[in-house]
Amino acid sequence: MSARIPLGMVGGGAGAFIGGVHRIAARMDGRFDLVAGALSSDPERARSSAEALGIARSYADFTDMAQAEAARPDGIRAVAIVTPNHLHAAPAIAFLNAGIHVICDKPMAATQAEAQAMAEAAANSTARFFLTHNYSALPLIREARALVAEGAIGRLRLVQANYLQGWLADDVQSKQAEWRTDPARAGAGALGDIATHAWQLAQFVTGETPAELSAELSSMVPNRPIDDDVRVALRYAGGARGGLWASQVAVGHENGLTLALYGSDGALHWAQETPERLIHTPKGQPPRILTRAQDRSGSFRTPPGHPEGYLEGFANLYSDIADIIAGETAHLDRVPGIAAGLSGMRFIAAAQESARANGQWVGI
Amino acid sequence: MSARIPLGMVGGGAGAFIGGVHRIAARMDGRFDLVAGALSSDPERARSSAEALGIARSYADFTDMAQAEAARPDGIRAVAIVTPNHLHAAPAIAFLNAGIHVICDKPMAATQAEAQAMAEAAANSTARFFLTHNYSALPLIREARALVAEGAIGRLRLVQANYLQGWLADDVQSKQAEWRTDPARAGAGALGDIATHAWQLAQFVTGETPAELSAELSSMVPNRPIDDDVRVALRYAGGARGGLWASQVAVGHENGLTLALYGSDGALHWAQETPERLIHTPKGQPPRILTRAQDRSGSFRTPPGHPEGYLEGFANLYSDIADIIAGETAHLDRVPGIAAGLSGMRFIAAAQESARANGQWVGI
Amino acid sequence: MSARIPLGMVGGGAGAFIGGVHRIAARMDGRFDLVAGALSSDPERARSSAEALGIARSYADFTDMAQAEAARPDGIRAVAIVTPNHLHAAPAIAFLNAGIHVICDKPMAATQAEAQAMAEAAANSTARFFLTHNYSALPLIREARALVAEGAIGRLRLVQANYLQGWLADDVQSKQAEWRTDPARAGAGALGDIATHAWQLAQFVTGETPAELSAELSSMVPNRPIDDDVRVALRYAGGARGGLWASQVAVGHENGLTLALYGSDGALHWAQETPERLIHTPKGQPPRILTRAQDRSGSFRTPPGHPEGYLEGFANLYSDIADIIAGETAHLDRVPGIAAGLSGMRFIAAAQESARANGQWVGI
Amino acid sequence: MSARIPLGMVGGGAGAFIGGVHRIAARMDGRFDLVAGALSSDPERARSSAEALGIARSYADFTDMAQAEAARPDGIRAVAIVTPNHLHAAPAIAFLNAGIHVICDKPMAATQAEAQAMAEAAANSTARFFLTHNYSALPLIREARALVAEGAIGRLRLVQANYLQGWLADDVQSKQAEWRTDPARAGAGALGDIATHAWQLAQFVTGETPAELSAELSSMVPNRPIDDDVRVALRYAGGARGGLWASQVAVGHENGLTLALYGSDGALHWAQETPERLIHTPKGQPPRILTRAQDRSGSFRTPPGHPEGYLEGFANLYSDIADIIAGETAHLDRVPGIAAGLSGMRFIAAAQESARANGQWVGI
Known part of the structure; x- marks a missing residue:
């Protein structure tokens, strides 16, 4: 045992x-x-x-x-x-x-x-x-990463990572909302809470980190002391361009994390609220709807068509961590650690710096 | 503790x-x-x-x-x-x-x-x-049942329950396929394995059991000794009409359990592969996309937009069962038991009897 | 000119x-x-x-x-x-x-x-x-027919053609509703008005006509003298089985004509309300979303992504008819004529005969 | 006559x-x-x-x-x-x-x-x-504009207008591509060809024009002398923030014009490739799928569910223009003219100026 x-x-x-x-x-x-x-x-x-x-x-x-x-x-x-x-x-x-x-x-x-x-x-x-950047532990995201790595979309050209929620569209009073909208305890608003997920997800799947960014941080709800809408333009060293949009005032969105990648040879689309589908469009061919039937990560418990989601993504991380603690480090590279954490913190700081400078481009 | x-x-x-x-x-x-x-x-x-x-x-x-x-x-x-x-x-x-x-x-x-x-x-x-009819423990199905019970679709007119899979489109050799296609051990093919889920789901949500049925059972794969496609017409005592279609040779479907109900005042649509959405169309109004934000069953662990699915549905049953064992029987009526089981067995027998009689209507 | x-x-x-x-x-x-x-x-x-x-x-x-x-x-x-x-x-x-x-x-x-x-x-x-069976003149339907003909789904096993509308869910008073619900002028209700479209569409795409059918015709609205819900089971000579469901009391549906085909090697799905998409699932591969970018019929006026629909489908027929009148008969086989008309009338008669005989199977 | x-x-x-x-x-x-x-x-x-x-x-x-x-x-x-x-x-x-x-x-x-x-x-x-900004003549866009005008989404907060195509992902040789990628004849690339549609669409529906913008123009295909990817950040005088993204190298997109609006009280979503649906989410309520059944513009020829699209949108403009020429000017305000044209030209110039200045904010 x-x-x-x-x-x-x-x-x-x-x-x-x-x-x-x-x-x-x-x-x-x-x-x-x-x-x-x-x-x-x-x-x-x-x-x-x-x-x-x-x-x-x-x-x-x-x-x-x-x-x-x-x-x-x-x-x-x-x-x-x-x-x-x-x-x-x-x-x-x-x-x-x-x-x-x-x-x-x-x-x-x-x-x-x-x-x-x-x-x-x-x-x-x-x-x-x-x-625990849990979203990057979902099977179709791991498959997306594998597809990018093996050249399925060619050279990266365009990245768009969105994370849209609507739960802070009003001046909500709750334990969850309270510390998240306090600059002293949260450090950043939507920027820290959700934009960092989008940042890490794009980085995880593309294997690339933007070289510089230009950001605009807004507070849409009157008297809110912290950002609730984050718009970031991204430039990659290899010439790709991207955007990251995170909002907590996007009424109607529950947990709308999405990723779209376009390269010289194809495209990938994924949405967290339908996590078990990955659309892969090879250039000049019809889009293919990939499911866990095509997954090669093994990061699931049930056959395709039996929806796994948010909790299972977290559990995939815990399962990999258990393996790593047990000495099996084959999957070490897919579990976020210090490097991902520092990158996220640098992203937050750079976005705040750019926003204070009216959107000036800031190096990462 | x-x-x-x-x-x-x-x-x-x-x-x-x-x-x-x-x-x-x-x-x-x-x-x-x-x-x-x-x-x-x-x-x-x-x-x-x-x-x-x-x-x-x-x-x-x-x-x-x-x-x-x-x-x-x-x-x-x-x-x-x-x-x-x-x-x-x-x-x-x-x-x-x-x-x-x-x-x-x-x-x-x-x-x-x-x-x-x-x-x-x-x-x-x-x-x-x-x-463990697990699908009926999903939150939006429990919400659908509540909506029907409180009259959201009016008097029931039309029912369509489908359960489409494609994994037995060939003569598959696997432990899972083996006993399921052996009449001696399974008793019935798609009819027992998946049609019973569709039967129970429709029954659970509508609160009604068909009065009679007419069935056609087919084996689409050569030399398969058991049904792999099930088509059943349903008549309800109150005048409603329905259909139940279950197939294991519907190429491309992974686990396509769906339910559509139409009444005198509205309609409901649900699909297992996107379990966290329930479409409710009040007559004469636009369809409304319900999520767990509208759920009243409390049968979940995370906020809306954080997908829960198949395993969580099973866990909902286990959670209710734990409550019942602990003496809290408020939710006894939403956990399937002997009555649901006997109804499913009667459905199997009636469908087999009707199919043998070239689709003659058989009372339940 | x-x-x-x-x-x-x-x-x-x-x-x-x-x-x-x-x-x-x-x-x-x-x-x-x-x-x-x-x-x-x-x-x-x-x-x-x-x-x-x-x-x-x-x-x-x-x-x-x-x-x-x-x-x-x-x-x-x-x-x-x-x-x-x-x-x-x-x-x-x-x-x-x-x-x-x-x-x-x-x-x-x-x-x-x-x-x-x-x-x-x-x-x-x-x-x-x-x-003017206009739906069969839509480009993706013509493409579907070509795909079936060249074996893309293998031997036909399952057919499901639905045509769901909700506009007659009540006792509507309008010029359109009036003659359509009068047996003397319409001959049949949903059966003649919309089920014949579904019948022709399935026949057009599969190239096969069912050998026998079993039907149930219902009137869901009190005092309506004609059928408003039609459920038909189909048997094909080659062993395929099918269903055709047409309803005018399916609340919430506007013009929900859909076709699903499953064969030994693949499947096709199409829906009239999103007519410019055809889902083709080769067995064992991910579904492919075909658009007019893959169409080979030439039955359109604009590039893919510029939605054409109902009126353009009708216009495709008129355009083919103009060609035929001008003596260019290459596309004669894709314009419905006497044979399609007689088949539809035989379908109506057989469904009415079967329904009167409590769903007995009737040959076509 | x-x-x-x-x-x-x-x-x-x-x-x-x-x-x-x-x-x-x-x-x-x-x-x-x-x-x-x-x-x-x-x-x-x-x-x-x-x-x-x-x-x-x-x-x-x-x-x-x-x-x-x-x-x-x-x-x-x-x-x-x-x-x-x-x-x-x-x-x-x-x-x-x-x-x-x-x-x-x-x-x-x-x-x-x-x-x-x-x-x-x-x-x-x-x-x-x-x-002929044809997209703004589609019925659901006219309905969206009416909804915004009557306060259905409250005060405007967030705007996102995208126009994504993939047809210029390579160095295409065609009559269509040729003059569109020649700066002398086109004046601008994706910026003029498609971004202006997105600009006009957002302006038409919201009734608001951004006060300033920051733009990045890219050429993703080697040796292309004109922009093929356009990313613009928008600031509105009333405090709203927005984004406009137009690309002709977004592989897999055919004609992906979309509009998303979020206000203090609701949201609207629309996509050109499924033009007959408009999603309206009142804050705190489930999304409602609006169709022409809810349309009040009268800009169509057939009942809801009978898809009209691109050509009909153009025809709606011609029909309104015929009315105007005949002296019936009630709908003059919904047909784009000089003001829309000049605004589009100012948008192009401002975006080019901002892009040359490394994304500096430029007033409109």
């Missing part, structure tokens, strides 16, 4: 969204056991949340947790960090220093300085840092 | 499909612990499969398992039966007799006689019988 | 629908000049309609018109008959007898006897009879 | 594309008679083209034509100008000076100076100038 990997969690107490997602993802394939947590900075709430979730060991503080777990023979080998952005760096560094693998939600941090410190901690640790 | 429910499994050893689905579904929401199994009729294979899956107690025989587990203070409280159709009845009866809840894959059995015996065992047991 | 063909029209006065469609179709490619008409059985209305439409010669009576036009050196060479079904036969025969080509709307007639008389008149005439 | 309006044409000889489109559009509703033409600058070719098309009066020169027709009692009252962009101004001015209405293809001219001269000629003429 392959023993399950003991897992811890920081953040993700009652009322949180992404913590629950990580727990389901960790459970789905039976590779992890969630046994320890510092689910809240409020000790009593941490304890009651842990109890409600059946988590054996509850800690009031992530520093204590890192030390105590590292000292136990049956201690956790990995920890999921699912706190707001400004609370990623400190626990990530603590667990990396304790030799415990870190599975961190995105964006990597609230500031570039924090991200740099995390990168250094990872470089000095025996443990690894993983960043 | 709400303790997890100890769960067993009969069938589902290495190479099986639906067993793995049940295991993921049972794990997804953390309500069950799979601790015992009789995964194969071959004792050695049963043992090695159990070990590979981390299942603590492996049995060579489901009869032994039922008795032993019933005798343990920490014994299983529910068992998933994921064997081929002709091996549903015996274990189901054994576990029901032992007071252990049964979660049985569909169709209920290979013959009406077996199904009847199972129904009697359930009637005489303290335990319950659940049938 | 290629002179335009002088054209006449019977029916199609003020308030008519299909007459206007024929006029646009005749004008679109500049091949015809509408110069004579008997637009109404009411002489004054015929005259005022002709004047409003700029038609030079108005007749009170189609018999007079046939004789007078045949006698003129510049008389019409073709006539469009766009009256209700029970008024097709008499003018068609009159013009055929006068040596004037007939372009008749479908279905061919209100009864099989009338259709037979028309067929005899055509056989004895120097003029031709054309039947 | 309402006499047809005598119409002339400049350009549109054998091998031309848009000339044929204008001829079909003029014929479709029977409101015009094409009786005169200067179809080519080569007199013999002009004559033979006119003869082939059955055009009574052929001129070798548009100046002669304007004078001769103006002098005839039965002379043309309107002329369609369908030459390449750099040959719009001279004939337009000649016919306006002769008191003959001008129906000019877009963009208005090859340079702003030409456009200005045309505007002055129109101001001094008794005749009108019409610009």
Whole structure:
């Protein structure tokens, strides 16, 4: 029997969204056991949340947790960090220093300085840092990446990555909305919360990073202190041009992450809300609707036509991470880590700098 | 902490499909612990499969398992039966007799006689019988049912339920195909394997059972001894008319289960491969694309736009079953059980009788 | 300069629908000049309609018109008959007898006897009879037919032709609805008005005619004296099985004519409301979205991506008819005529006979 | 009888594309008679083209034509100008000076100076100038404009207009491609040919013109001397932000003109390739699929579900122009003219200026 990997969690107490997602993802394939947590900075709430979730060991503080777990023979080998952005760096560094693998939600941090410190901690640790850019773990995205790599669309010419939501079209009052619209805790608005996903997705599939960008950040809702609409023009070193548009005021969109790529020999189209279809158009031929029947990543559990989606994408990451922790590193390159995290932080900083300079082009 | 429910499994050893689905579904929401199994009729294979899956107690025989587990203070409280159709009845009866809840894959059995015996065992047991018609546990299907019940489409006039697959368009050689195309083990071909899903789905959403049917069963692949294409005309007592078409030779379809309902005041359309959309057309108004933003069933884990699908549908059943086992029976009516199972068996028998009589109408 | 063909029209006065469609179709490619008409059985209305439409010669009576036009050196060479079904036969025969080509709307007639008389008149005439099954003149349908003929889907196994409308879901009062729901004038309801289109479309694309059928005809709206829902099961001599469903009470559908074909080697899907796409799925390969970029029929006026539709389909027929009248008969086989008309009438009669016999199978 | 309006044409000889489109559009509703033409600058070719098309009066020169027709009692009252962009101004001015209405293809001219001269000629003429931005004459676009005007999406926040084609992804050799990729004759590439349509469409539907823009123009095909990809960021005075992306190297797109609008209270989505659907999402409610069943413009000939498209859009313009020429000016505001033409030319110039200045914002 392959023993399950003991897992811890920081953040993700009652009322949180992404913590629950990580727990389901960790459970789905039976590779992890969630046994320890510092689910809240409020000790009593941490304890009651842990109890409600059946988590054996509850800690009031992530520093204590890192030390105590590292000292136990049956201690956790990995920890999921699912706190707001400004609370990623400190626990990530603590667990990396304790030799415990870190599975961190995105964006990597609230500031570039924090991200740099995390990168250094990872470089000095025996443990690894993983960043849950879950969308890039979906099977058809992995297939898209393989198709681009083998030349199915030729030389890249045009990229368009959109991430459109409408849930912040009004001045929403909710736990989810609250910290995401606070510059101090989020670092950036739509830019950090969703544009970074689009940035990473385009980078993951194309294998290319833009050389420079020009950005416009807007706040469409009166009195909102942070960006809720992000428009970025992209220039690639190889001559390709692109656009990235992320919005949280695009009424009617639920979670509209889409990617379109056009090259000298073909095109690819994908949309997160219908994740199991990838349209591949070879130049001069009709579009082909690819499904998991054509997938070569093996990143699924059921036959084509049995829809897998958001939770399964997260679970694909957890499954790959379990393999990597077990020493099977064949798929290391498809799990985002420090490099993806730093790139995302650089993207945020460059977009903010360009927007402040009225859209001036800024190098990445 | 709400303790997890100890769960067993009969069938589902290495190479099986639906067993793995049940295991993921049972794990997804953390309500069950799979601790015992009789995964194969071959004792050695049963043992090695159990070990590979981390299942603590492996049995060579489901009869032994039922008795032993019933005798343990920490014994299983529910068992998933994921064997081929002709091996549903015996274990189901054994576990029901032992007071252990049964979660049985569909169709209920290979013959009406077996199904009847199972129904009697359930009637005489303290335990319950659940049938995993998973599609009817999807949130938009539950919403569709609610809409019909509250009159959103008026009086039912037309029903069309299709279930189209193409994977048996050739004489496929695989473990999955093998028993499904053997009349002795499957009882029926596409009729039992997929048409029963369409039958139950239409019944679940409309709340009505056809009064009579006329059927044509075909075998399109040379030398196939069982039906692979099923066309059924339906008459409802209230005057509605319907059709049910199930095929496993519909090239290009992966898992094309669809439902269309038309009433005196509106229409509903749903397709399993895009499960998170339900089209509702009130008469004289434009179609409305409903998503989980409009769902009232609560049968999901993530916000709208974060696709949940096949595995989550199964998990919804497991979650409801966990509630019911825990004594919360508010949702008992949305979990298929004996009645749905018997109806499906009657549908199979009636369709076979009608087809033998050149499509003569047969009462249900 | 290629002179335009002088054209006449019977029916199609003020308030008519299909007459206007024929006029646009005749004008679109500049091949015809509408110069004579008997637009109404009411002489004054015929005259005022002709004047409003700029038609030079108005007749009170189609018999007079046939004789007078045949006698003129510049008389019409073709006539469009766009009256209700029970008024097709008499003018068609009159013009055929006068040596004037007939372009008749479908279905061919209100009864099989009338259709037979028309067929005899055509056989004895120097003029031709054309039947405006317009949908089969759309470019992607012509491409579908070519694909089937060259074996793209292999041996035919499954056919499903649907024609769903919702406009008669209530007891509508309109000129269009009035004669269509009168058995004396229409001969049949949805069966004649739309099911015949689906019948012809399937026949045109597959090149096969079912050997027998079993039908159920229903009237869903209280007190409606004619069928508004038609369900037909089809058996082909080669072993294929099919279904044809036509309804005028399918709320929410506007003009939902669709065709799905499955063979031993592939499948084709087409829908009239998105007429410029044809999905071709070769067995074991991803679906390909064909457009006019792949069309080989030449039946269009603009590049792919510039939507042509219903009127252009009609105009394609008129264009082919102009060629045929000019002596270019290469495309004679793709313009429906007597054979298609008689087949449609036989379909109507067989469906009515089967329905009266509780769905008994009836040979075609 | 309402006499047809005598119409002339400049350009549109054998091998031309848009000339044929204008001829079909003029014929479709029977409101015009094409009786005169200067179809080519080569007199013999002009004559033979006119003869082939059955055009009574052929001129070798548009100046002669304007004078001769103006002098005839039965002379043309309107002329369609369908030459390449750099040959719009001279004939337009000649016919306006002769008191003959001008129906000019877009963009208005090859340079702003030409456009200005045309505007002055129109101001001094008794005749009108019409610009065939055909897409804005489609019924659902007219409905979209009405919805925006009545507040259905609230205050405008986000605009995205795309026009994606793939036909110039290679160095195509064709009559169509040739002058369109010649800066001297076209004035601009994708910018003039298709981006102007997207600009006008957004302007027509929103009723707002951006205050400034930032543009990037690219040539993706080696050695192409003109832009084939256009990316423009838009700022509106009212605070809205937008994007316009036009490309002729977007492999796989045929004629992908799309418009998305998001306001404080709702959203609208439309795509030219499925022109008969308009998605309207009121904030907080499910999307509604509008069709011509909801249209209030009356800009069609057939019931909803009978697809009309590109040619009918053009014909809608011709029909409105016929009304206007006949003195019925109720719909004057929906037919593009001088103002739309000048705005398009200003857009082209501003985009070229911004692109030369590395994307600097330029006022409109």
